[in-house]
Amino acid sequence: MMKTLLIVDDAAIVRTKIKEAATEAGWVVVGEAKNGKEAVELFVQKKPLIVTLDLVMPECDGLQALREILAVDPEAKVVVISALGQKDILKDAFKLGAADFLIKPFDRRMLINTLEQFVTEGYQSPTRAVLEQAV
Amino acid sequence: MHYQHVRNDAFARLERVFTGANLVAESAMRRWTHGPVQLQLEDIQELPLADVHAAIDLSDEPATAVTLSFQGDLGGALILLFGKEDGQRLAAMLTGRSLKFAHWEELEKSALAETGNLLACAYAQALAEAVERPLLPSTPLLVQGCGAYVLQEALKGQNFLSDVVVVCRTGCRYEGTQIHWWLLFIPAEPLCALLEEAEACFST
Numbered sequence: 001m002m003k004t005l006l007i008v009d010d011a012a013i014v015r016t017k018i019k020e021a022a023t024e025a026g027w028v029v030v031g032e033a034k035n036g037k038e039a040v041e042l043f044v045q046k047k048p049l050i051v052t053l054d055l056v057m058p059e060c061d062g063l064q065a066l067r068e069i070l071a072v073d074p075e076a077k078v079v080v081i082s083a084l085g086q087k088d089i090l091k092d093a094f095k096l097g098a099a100d101f102l103i104k105p106f107d108r109r110m111l112i113n114t115l116e117q118f119v120t121e122g123y124q125s126p127t128r129a130v131l132e133q134a135v
Numbered sequence: 136m137h138y139q140h141v142r143n144d145a146f147a148r149l150e151r152v153f154t155g156a157n158l159v160a161e162s163a164m165r166r167w168t169h170g171p172v173q174l175q176l177e178d179i180q181e182l183p184l185a186d187v188h189a190a191i192d193l194s195d196e197p198a199t200a201v202t203l204s205f206q207g208d209l210g211g212a213l214i215l216l217f218g219k220e221d222g223q224r225l226a227a228m229l230t231g232r233s234l235k236f237a238h239w240e241e242l243e244k245s246a247l248a249e250t251g252n253l254l255a256c257a258y259a260q261a262l263a264e265a266v267e268r269p270l271l272p273s274t275p276l277l278v279q280g281c282g283a284y285v286l287q288e289a290l291k292g293q294n295f296l297s298d299v300v301v302v303c304r305t306g307c308r309y310e311g312t313q314i315h316w317w318l319l320f321i322p323a324e325p326l327c328a329l330l331e332e333a334e335a336c337f338s339t
Contacts, residue, residue, distance in 0.1 A: 010274065011252075012245035013229060058274050083256040088269060105167035105253050 003027045003119055006048040008039040008065065009081065010057040014104070018052055021108040027115060036065030043069050043076070050118055051078045052102070052111075055089050063092055070097045077118050081106075146181050148265070148330055149301055149320075153179060156261035157305070163253045168228060170309055177315075178304040184321075187290065187300050191317055193218055193282025199239075200279075200289035201251025203272040205259065210323030211297075213258060213272065214289045215251040218282070221314045222247055228309055239279060248275040254318065266329035293321045
């Protein structure tokens, strides 16, 4: 299975850090988007295995993009990314169908573990379990 | 009116909130940089809005401000302010690129804005826990230019929130590099009132 990734974040430094870590771990970054609108367009074009999606962005926020991506492909694996203290928006994302989440700032190990669960048979994300309980 | 509100017990509580927030911010900075960052809250003082320019001596020096406002009914704003060299050192630390870059490129600007975002979220979380209400920071707005201009732009409109500013001077140490910044907190009246009422959170 080709490990393909679409990175969505308005912050260039975050996109760069995710790209560096994911590439080192054998993922192929098929696209980078700065906002939700670009994210949906690139998702349709590239059909990545995973999307990392920032939730708070200035244009077309992450929740709207999540809705649109899941409308295109209800099986899409979207890992949402939020900052500390944004529990409510994270819960909304999970209710909409986000596959997992990361809290900024995250380290490389956390990112890679989260991505790898989708290509590792039988792996269950501890973060997802936390969120399932919260919701 | 706000000045009197914050001067009393609420300011002592704010000091304790910010000291706690600094620990959360330090932990966040360690994850963000993958390194042994130490943050120290060197000084915290409350100033009338009109005195902030005199207290922060950045008049002709190039500077960067990252401004975030709290969305929702409590209001308030946080401004992170870097002098030229401190901003360059922080950007270099985060990007791994040269300290002596001539122009701020998107990656360097983004590094400072994102640092402002994570520090603001750490402080917002500590404040939210103190007042037991959610505080969601907006996306960061970055302003660059000469210090006086940057400060003026960052503070523009803040007098609608409050006439007092809490100014924190913070030191950041990372592998022998020392970086300083100012964090300005402008609490709106509803947030001030809640901080005064939040005694239970500070009783231990």
